[in-house]
Amino acid sequence: MKRPKVSLDIETIPPTIRPYLKGATFYNSSCSEQAKTLYVVGADRAFLKISKRGTLEREYKMTEFLHGHHLAPKAIAYESDPENDYLFSEAVSGEDGTADQHFENPGKLAAVFGEYLRVLHSLPTAGCPYTNRTAELLVDGAGKGIDLSQLDEFMYSASDNVIIHGDYCLPNIIMDHFSLKGFIDLGYGGVGDRHFDIYWGLWTLHYNLKTDIYRDIFLDAYGRSDVDLDGLNYFAKLVELMD
Known part of the structure; x- marks a missing residue:
């Protein structure tokens, strides 16, 4: 930039x-x-x-x-x-995920973006200073007068069980030619539900690359066995309600 x-x-x-x-x-x-x-x-x-x-x-x-x-x-x-x-x-060395050097190979970008999210979600939660990020989101929504019963249609029970970034978008990951150097802008992070980050990861790939064709690459790199479509829809709806 x-x-x-x-x-x-x-x-x-x-x-x-x-x-x-x-x-x-x-x-x-x-x-x-x-x-x-x-x-x-x-x-x-x-x-x-x-x-x-x-x-x-x-x-x-x-x-x-x-x-x-x-x-x-x-x-x-x-x-x-x-x-x-x-x-x-x-300042760590490297450029964020929107740098030209990363956009020049969008397929690889989507793959490592999924892999590095998996690295984050695989961390032990012990010692994290914020342990109920999903609960906080729901409390914030209720405080804004949002009807959270609209989330019931997805038959999904959100949980706080992995370390999440909270704003997992391409500008918030620093890489040096696709090698991870660090996550930044962590003001929404804590222990939360993995699908919140996965939702934002998919959102930023669509927003920044202007296409959804890299969606599957991202999900495969993250690990589809741990991706619940109801969970993605749950948080997509929550973000929509809070927007």
């Missing part, structure tokens, strides 16, 4: 993070309106994410958890002030 050079007054950043920023050059790497993300090029390369207070704690803790399994960058510092959260993380 293109990252325009920007300025930053480091005196506005919490003191524990400022030493990492001295003499650095900053580039805008934001991809959402909810958070400002800066690519920091100094003695080392890193990312500084700034968002509303209370919104980055989960991402920090999940990044730490997955870093312990060598599947996420190191979270160097996490701080808050009265208005904002600040998450400073190392």
Whole structure:
């Protein structure tokens, strides 16, 4: 992605993070309106994410958890002030799943995207700081006044039994020529139902590649024996209701 050079007054950043920023050059790497993300090029390369207070704690803790399994960058510092959260993380080598080098071989991209999701879902859940992600989703839906009884048609009982990313889309996986370097943007992760990630994996392949022809490659690479179509439909409906 293109990252325009920007300025930053480091005196506005919490003191524990400022030493990492001295003499650095900053580039805008934001991809959402909810958070400002800066690519920091100094003695080392890193990312500084700034968002509303209370919104980055989960991402920090999940990044730490997955870093312990060598599947996420190191979270160097996490701080808050009265208005904002600040998450400073190392930049791992490679490019995200939407890079040209990956799009040039969409079949291989779909295959490794499924394989790496299986790696994530095969992690032990012990020590994960968030243990009921699916339950949280349902509580959020109910809080928004959504009629969750509409999910009953699928005869599927959602569960919290694997580590999920929570936003398993191509921009949130970093690879170096298809070799996994880490998962990023983990603010929706925790122990949840595998079909939530599988749904989003299929969604992003369709959205980014503008076709569904790689759907089967992704599902085969993940392992069809653990994919329940009712589970996929369940979460497709839940996402639709919450949209």
